[in-house]
Amino acid sequence: xxxxxxxxxxxxxxxxxxxxxxxxxxxxxxxxxxxxxxxxxxxxxxxxxxxxxxxxxxxxxxxxxxxxxxxxxxxxxxxxxxxxxxxxxxxxxxxxxxxxxxxxxxxxxxxxxxxxxxxxxxxxxxxxxxxxxxxxxxxxxxxxxxxxxxxxxxxxxxxxxxxxxxxxxxxxxxxxxxxxxxxxxxxxxxxxxxxxxxxxxxxxxxxxxxxxxxxxxxxxxxxxxxxxxxxxxxxxxxxxxxxxxxxxxxxxxxxxxxxxxxxxxxxxxxxxxxxxxxxxxxxxxxxxxxxxxxxxxxxxxxxxxxxxxxxxxxxxxxxxxxxxxx
Amino acid sequence: xxxxxxxxxxxxxxxxxxxxxxxxxxxxxxxxxxxxxxxxxxxxxxxxxxxxxxxxxxxxxxxxxxxxxxxxxxxxxxxxxxxxxxxxxxxxxxxxxxxxxxxxxxxxxxxxxxxxxxxxxxxxxxxxxxxxxxxxxxxxxxxxxxxxxxxxxxxxxxxxxxxxxxxxxxxxxxxxxxxxxxxxxxxxxxxxxxxxxxxxxxxxxxxxxxxxxxxxxxxxxxxxxxxxxxxxxxxxxxxxxxxxxxxxxxxxxxxxxxxxxxxxxxxxxxxxxxxxxxx
Numbered sequence: 001x002x003x004x005x006x007x008x009x010x011x012x013x014x015x016x017x018x019x020x021x022x023x024x025x026x027x028x029x030x031x032x033x034x035x036x037x038x039x040x041x042x043x044x045x046x047x048x049x050x051x052x053x054x055x056x057x058x059x060x061x062x063x064x065x066x067x068x069x070x071x072x073x074x075x076x077x078x079x080x081x082x083x084x085x086x087x088x089x090x091x092x093x094x095x096x097x098x099x100x101x102x103x104x105x106x107x108x109x110x111x112x113x114x115x116x117x118x119x120x121x122x123x124x125x126x127x128x129x130x131x132x133x134x135x136x137x138x139x140x141x142x143x144x145x146x147x148x149x150x151x152x153x154x155x156x157x158x159x160x161x162x163x164x165x166x167x168x169x170x171x172x173x174x175x176x177x178x179x180x181x182x183x184x185x186x187x188x189x190x191x192x193x194x195x196x197x198x199x200x201x202x203x204x205x206x207x208x209x210x211x212x213x214x215x216x217x218x219x220x221x222x223x224x225x226x227x228x229x230x231x232x233x234x235x236x237x238x239x240x241x242x243x244x245x246x247x248x249x250x251x252x253x254x255x256x257x258x259x260x261x262x263x264x265x266x267x268x269x270x271x272x273x274x275x276x277x278x279x280x281x282x283x284x285x286x287x288x289x290x291x292x293x294x295x296x297x298x299x300x301x302x303x304x305x306x307x308x309x310x311x312x313x314x315x316x317x318x319x320x321x322x323x324x325x326x
Numbered sequence: 327x328x329x330x331x332x333x334x335x336x337x338x339x340x341x342x343x344x345x346x347x348x349x350x351x352x353x354x355x356x357x358x359x360x361x362x363x364x365x366x367x368x369x370x371x372x373x374x375x376x377x378x379x380x381x382x383x384x385x386x387x388x389x390x391x392x393x394x395x396x397x398x399x400x401x402x403x404x405x406x407x408x409x410x411x412x413x414x415x416x417x418x419x420x421x422x423x424x425x426x427x428x429x430x431x432x433x434x435x436x437x438x439x440x441x442x443x444x445x446x447x448x449x450x451x452x453x454x455x456x457x458x459x460x461x462x463x464x465x466x467x468x469x470x471x472x473x474x475x476x477x478x479x480x481x482x483x484x485x486x487x488x489x490x491x492x493x494x495x496x497x498x499x500x501x502x503x504x505x506x507x508x509x510x511x512x513x514x515x516x517x518x519x520x521x522x523x524x525x526x527x528x529x530x531x532x533x534x535x536x537x538x539x540x541x542x543x544x545x546x547x548x549x550x551x552x553x554x555x556x557x558x559x560x561x562x563x564x565x566x567x568x569x570x571x572x573x574x575x576x577x578x579x580x581x582x583x584x585x586x587x588x589x590x591x592x593x594x595x596x597x598x599x600x601x602x603x604x605x
Contacts, residue, residue, distance in 0.1 A: 018444030144585035149577035262451030
């Protein structure tokens with residue numbers, strides 16, 4: 001296991017270097033001199049910002065020196081100061097916002113897992129029945145619905161028409177005065193719409209994946225063998241088949257992490273949740289370049305961390321991975 | 327068994343034709359937009375602000391009194407244009423990298439595949455937004471950025487196909503005849519990867535339309551007054567308490583269009599390559 005982990009970690013180094021190179025090159029995406037275009041084309045960027053930008057990214061140095069100086073700072077997670085009036089350090093800003101985003105994403109991923117898995121298994125088990133066909137139709141709908149539109153409709157229906165659910169923020173204004181139980185209820189009520197819609201967006205793909213993966217497994221000889229031994233269907237499904245069907249699903253969840261993190265921009269700005277996605281959106285609108293760069297790098301690192309966790313889970317479920325000498 | 331096969335056989339044509347009808351419908355709407363829309367999509371009428379749907383304004387009017395039906399009709403132009411061009415860009419990059427990577431192998435292959443891994447680490451939406459911050463939001467930039475951040479899947483697909491095709495006898499025969507690598511790639515390998523790429527492109531258009539509408543919705547894509555489904559939804563959000571029609575109709579248009587491309591893509595996959603669709 002340790003060997004495996006060590007190899008994984010080692011394999012991440014080139015990825016981390018690559019992430020920093022691509023992030024860095026984003027600054028230079030603008031044709032010509034970045035500072036000139038920034039000030040002439042963007043009314044939001046002042047000449048002052050251009051000077052700050054030159055200083056911050058050492059744009060007057062040769063490009064490899066620029067990258068090296070920037071990399072040295074990034075390696076200690078120093079992304080400089082925000083251009084916003086508060087002038088806070090970018091890292092501090094992100095750290096303040098990160099818990100909300102991580103909370104929402106962990107809730108979403110857990111729920112996706114809890115719902116998609118049984119759904120996929122049932123679909124595989126009841127293949128080609130009416131239930132499976134209805135699910136297929138739902139999957140096509142789920143794939144095509146723009147999540148931000150669904151969010152708007154749910155806001156209108158549940159929030160404004162019915163008045164059941166709050167439509168902005170993650171907690172009420174009087175949150176700190178509430179009792180522990182009331183706090184929990186308040187948080188849960190605020191979470192239903194953003195988490196629910198984010199889950200719906202990913203559910204279609206994942207339940208389909210779980211279904212196909214389960215179908216593959218159910219065709220295996222050891223499943224037939226288990227049935228031949230007279231084991232109950234329940235035991236065959238959950239003891240013998242499930243564990244093997246889990247493997248590809250873990251990979252897919254790992255792969256869907258960047259999508260979820262990216263989606264937080266939309267959810268957090270629609271539902272006014274003060275997380276990293278909202279900060280990113282605000283910073284893009286205000287051309288707060290240091291914050292944009294910081295979140296870009298952090299977002300990629302979070303994805304990498306998510307993939308590492310998926311790899312570890314994978315190894316925990318499948319002994320073959322752990323002992324693979326390759 | 328046989329009955330089941332026939333049923334799924336009908337099913338795939340049903341998918342394909344439903345998708346095709348939807349896709350063609352919106353293409354016709356886009357082409358004939360000036361003849362279909364009863365009003366100028368940018369004509370402001372301050373006497374008729376936020377009017378609900380009626381026989382005069384099928385989809386109501388927005389906060390500046392513009393006819394939402396005409397705006398949705400014209401919005402189809404932007405969506406289809408962005409979808410096709412963005413996917414075109416990603417297919418060209420994906421084909422180029424995928425063919426080279428799969429055919430030559432070795433260090434080139436490792437390098438390209440690492441590049442793909444690295445690009446996949448970025449939450450795509452973050453990368454798109456970050457680049458847009460440094461450029462300016464416009465239709466051209468949105469298309470370019472979506473294309474430049476969505477070629478990785480195509481690259482992997484083309485590489486995998488190329489790897490299997492290059493071991494086939496007709497490629498070996500071509501090599502023995504001293505035909506140049508470029509000619510082999512263009513004449514023998516490319517035609518054989520076209521089918522899966524075509525399917526990926528159809529599904530990719532659906533994704534690009536969704537991304538464009540999300541960007542425009544956030545105010546970072548197509549800029550008003552040019553109508554796009556995403557930026558109509560922005561005013562839908564601002565007026566959500568009093569004008570449901572501003573949110574419902576453009577969203578439905580996105581939903582049905584994306585559904586159409588998805589159905590067409592899935593149907594095409596099933597029809598063109600039965601091996602892929604055994605599930």
